[in-house]
Amino acid sequence: MGITKSASFSNEQNETALLFKALGHPARIAIIEYLLQAKSCICGDIVDQLPLAQATISQHLKELKNAGIIKGSIEGNSICYCLDLTTFDKLSELITDITDQIRTTNSTCC
Amino acid sequence: MGITKSASFSNEQNETALLFKALGHPARIAIIEYLLQAKSCICGDIVDQLPLAQATISQHLKELKNAGIIKGSIEGNSICYCLDLTTFDKLSELITDITDQIRTTNSTCC
């Protein structure tokens, strides 16, 4: 059907999935890499860097923002988008928990 | 269009995105959580646990396998699916690199 049965899963499972989903597009990875490396964080600079139309990038930024991966603040005429460390720390913890669990159990029995 | 312009991005960006994308569905998160906690790792057990049809779960397992998140081995009549530690370690490193970079630069200037 194309519709995810979100109601069948826990809030936490759904939220985790949404976070990963937001990271699951090369353009959004490219945006993150740009923000990591850039001195400024003006939206227009991102549009200049990526091979996509302005409208498309605006949508990707919206998705990253909804997922809590970036935050934006008005900077005069334009908007400054930056990474949200809190979310990445949460993500880091999540992955570390998993690798720890894998190591302490026999989750890799195959 | 619905078509991702993969050709416009680097291989690494595309691969990273594919990995996250595979994690971006609650059913697949639920499968991972089950495998973390389960003693055995038989496919049929996963089907029993999740509120989805067998065909649907088979598809999700295929996606996880394609992304290198799980690996399967034949166990008599059935198939044993397990987490692939290597991939999670890679993922862990990826996230840690990002948080390190955020901390050492001013990527969160907003």
Next chain:
DNA sequence: AAACATTATCGTAATATTGCAATATTAAAA
């Protein structure tokens, strides 16, 4: 205020994803 610059939203077309019933495949068991 008018013109301009920047970003967001809308509308739409194309493709992708999700989910499941039905069926196929594979291997064990009888």
Next chain:
DNA sequence: TTTTAATATTGCAATATTACGATAATGTTT
């Protein structure tokens, strides 16, 4: 070898995502 059990694949319908041109909204500058 027939039957049974377990998993994969196919075909399809419904919804979601991606992308972009056009346009709206917002704030700046003149």
